[in-house]
Amino acid sequence: MLKAKLSVTIITLNEEKDLPSCIASVGKLADEIIIVDSGSTDRTIEIARKHGAKIYYRKFDNYANQKNFALKLASGKWILSLDADEQVEPELGDEIHSILTDHKSSFIAYTIPRKNIIFRKFIKYTRWQPELDRHIWLWKKNNGMWIGDVHEEVEVNGNVGKLINAKIHYQYNTVSEFLEMTNSYSELESSEKVKRKVKYSFARMIINSIYNFGVRYIYRLGFLDGWRGFVLSYLMAIYHLELWVKVWEKERRR
Numbered sequence: 354m355l356k357a358k359l360s361v362t363i364i365t366l367n368e369e370k371d372l373p374s375c376i377a378s379v380g381k382l383a384d385e386i387i388i389v390d391s392g393s394t395d396r397t398i399e400i401a402r403k404h405g406a407k408i409y410y411r412k413f414d415n416y417a418n419q420k421n422f423a424l425k426l427a428s429g430k431w432i433l434s435l436d437a438d439e440q441v442e443p444e445l446g447d448e449i450h451s452i453l454t455d456h457k458s459s460f461i462a463y464t465i466p467r468k469n470i471i472f473r474k475f476i477k478y479t480r481w482q483p484e485l486d487r488h489i490w491l492w493k494k495n496n497g498m499w500i501g502d503v504h505e506e507v508e509v510n511g512n513v514g515k516l517i518n519a520k521i522h523y524q525y526n527t528v529s530e531f532l533e534m535t536n537s538y539s540e541l542e543s544s545e546k547v548k549r550k551v552k553y554s555f556a557r558m559i560i561n562s563i564y565n566f567g568v569r570y571i572y573r574l575g576f577l578d579g580w581r582g583f584v585l586s587y588l589m590a591i592y593h594l595e596l597w598v599k600v601w602e603k604e605r606r607r
Contacts, residue, residue, distance in 0.1 A: 355454070355456075356450070356453045356454050357429075357430045357431055357453045357454070357456070358384045358385075358428070358429040358430050358431070359382060359383055359384050359385075359429050359430075359431045359432075359433060359449070359453055360383070360384065360385050360386075360387055360427035360428060360429030360431070360432050360433070360494070361379050361382075361383040361385070361386045361387070361432075361433045361434075361435060362386075362387045362389070362420065362423035362424060362426075362427055362432060362433070362434050362435070363375065363376075363386065363387070363388050363389075363406075363423070363434075363435050363436070363437055364388075364389045364390075364391070364416075364419045364420060364423060364436075364437075365388055365389070365390045365391070365393060365397050365401070365437050366390065366391045366392065366393055366397075366413070367393045367394060367395045367397060368393070368395075368397050368437035368438070369393075369395040369396040369397050369400055371437045371438040371523060372397055372400050372401065372437045373400055373404070374440055375435055375436075375437050375438065375439060375440055376400075376401070376404045376406065377404075378440040378441045378442070378446075379433070379435070379441050379446070380404075381446070382433075382441065382446050382449060382450060383433070384429055385407060385427070385428060385429060386401075386404070386405070386406040386407065387406070387407050387409070387423050387426050387427050388401045388406045388407065388408045388409065388423075389409050389410070389411050389419060389420075389422055389423040389426070390408060390409070390410055390411075391410070391411060391412060391413035391419065392410070392412070392413075397437075407426070409422075409423075409426060415502035415503065415505075415541060415545075416499070416501070416502065416503055416505040416541075417499040417500055417501050417502060417505040418499075420434060420499045420505065421498055421499050424494065424498065424499070427494060429494060430493060430494060431452075431453060431491065431492070431493055431494065432491070432492055432493075432494050432497075433449065433490060433491050434490050434491075434507070435490070435520070436522065438522060438523045438524065439467075439520050439521060439522050439523070440520065440521045440523070441520055441521075442518065442519075442520070442521060444518040445465070445516065445518035445519065445520055448516050448517065448518050449491060449516070452491070452516075458514070459512050460511075460512045460513060460514035461492060461493045461496040461497070461509055461510075461511035461512060461513070462489045462491065462492035462493065462496065462497055462507065462509045462511065462512075462513045462514070463489065463490075463491040463492070463513065463514045463515065463516050464487045464488055464489050464490070464513060464514075464515050464516065465487065465488070465489075465490045465491060465516045465518075465519065465520055466483035466484055466486065466487045466516075466518075466519040466520075467483055467486040467487070467488075467519055467520050467521075467522050468483050468519045468520070468521050468522065469481045469483075469486060469522045469524055470521065470522065470523045470524060471524045471525055471531075471581065471585065472525065472526065472527070472528075472581050472584075473526055474578075474581060476578055476581060476582075476585070477577065477578060478573055478574040478575050478576075478577045478578050478582060479569045479570070479573055479574075479575035479578050479581070479582045479585050479586060480568060480569045480573040480575070481585070482573070483519045485573075486522075487515070488506060488507070489506070489507040489509060489513060490507070490520070491516070492507055492509055496509050496510060496511055497509035497510075501545075502541050502542070502544065502545040503538055503541035503542045503545060504538075504542070528584070528588070531585075531588055532588070535588065535591070535592040535595060536595070538592070539592060539595045539596040539599055540599065542596055543596055543597075543599035543600045543602075543603055544603065546596075546600050547600060547603045547604060547607070551600070552600075552604070553597060553600045553601040553604055554597075557597065558593070558594060558597035558598070561593040561597070562590040562591070562593040562594045563590065565586070565589050565590050565592075565593050566586045566587060566589070566590040569582075569585065569586040569589060570582060570583060570586035
């Protein structure tokens with residue numbers, strides 16, 4: 354049966370370590386690979402070119418704008434969005450292929466669960482469970498777009514299906530990498546809150562931080578992830594402290 358064209362979109366910045374495996378995982382599935390780079394200084398562009406990707410440059414401002422730029426450049430009927438540190442395992446690839454050859458389905462998008470590898474181990478709990486990290490990452494191009502400066506999501510208007518198999522996310526190997534992420538994300542998220550006129554509150558800062566630790570470590574069974582569950586719960590509590598301090602700083606500057 355005739356297969357609908359699939360465009361895989363990836364945004365990059367210095368991803369020479371992860372990009373080869375990411376592209377290789379969709380090599381037989383993708384009809385085109387769109388790379389939108391924001392100024393890599395390593396071998397990212399060389400690797401992308403070697404694998405036949407279409408490469409574009411855009412200065413980064415936020416995640417939704419960057420990914421929507423990649424979306425506009427794609428020519429496929431279907432879009433699969435990947436981060437450079439993600440991979441599509443064969444079982445998920447087979448599932449996606451069956452969708453591309455099914456021309457009678459009423460679904461215009463599909464959610465995909467995600468397995469997160471953090472500190473070199475699959476995190477089964479701590480609110481990183483694959484089912485809790487299920488989002489729309491496969492959709493018909495003309496039926497969806499990204500929203501949100503950070504923690505961005507695809508918004509669609511139509512029926513959404515669910516895929517069974519997960520994609521793999523090879524995240525932070527070290528605490529230092531995790532802290533770099535929290536600094537970057539908290540900067541974007543605090544700016545978004547100020548833009549939406551969300552006011553700083555000392556009580557909210559403390560409550561959100563304690564709540565986040567409790568939900569992850571106790572309610573979401575983070576203790577079953579061993580020391581990684583405790584460290585991740587603690588670091589996400591610190592993230593919320595950092596976030597609200599930055600909101601306070603930006604309000605004062607304004």
